[in-house]
Amino acid sequence: MEEIKKKQAISISEVKEILEKGDPESMDQIQRWTYDYVSKFVKIDPKDAKKMKQQLVKECDLTEEEAVEIVNIRPTTLAELRSFTFGWKKLILAETLEKMLKIIKENS
Numbered sequence: 001m002e003e004i005k006k007k008q009a010i011s012i013s014e015v016k017e018i019l020e021k022g023d024p025e026s027m028d029q030i031q032r033w034t035y036d037y038v039s040k041f042v043k044i045d046p047k048d049a050k051k052m053k054q055q056l057v058k059e060c061d062l063t064e065e066e067a068v069e070i071v072n073i074r075p076t077t078l079a080e081l082r083s084f085t086f087g088w089k090k091l092i093l094a095e096t097l098e099k100m101l102k103i104i105k106e107n108s
Helices: 012-020 029-041 046-060 064-073 078-088 094-107
Strands: none
Touching (some): 012 029, 012 046, 046 064, 064 078, 078 094
């Protein structure tokens, strides 16, 4: 069993990128299921996903986990975005929400 070297929140695009580096024949059942899932649902390039995540953390003061949630979902309207951020139990100003939408649109 491999030891955990680092724990980090990553988008499903990044998961797909990591799994693609491995040999599909050597994947265990969970890795194969995960790879099948991300292959169906990833709609954004891993580089764009990483850039979007970094921008959301830096420019919108989000945690890495919050940024990953936004990258994975990529809401397109203020109402959609509010429905996700509401669950975070912290106040996010309308100006910040607009900035988040702009970042999503620029990187999608």
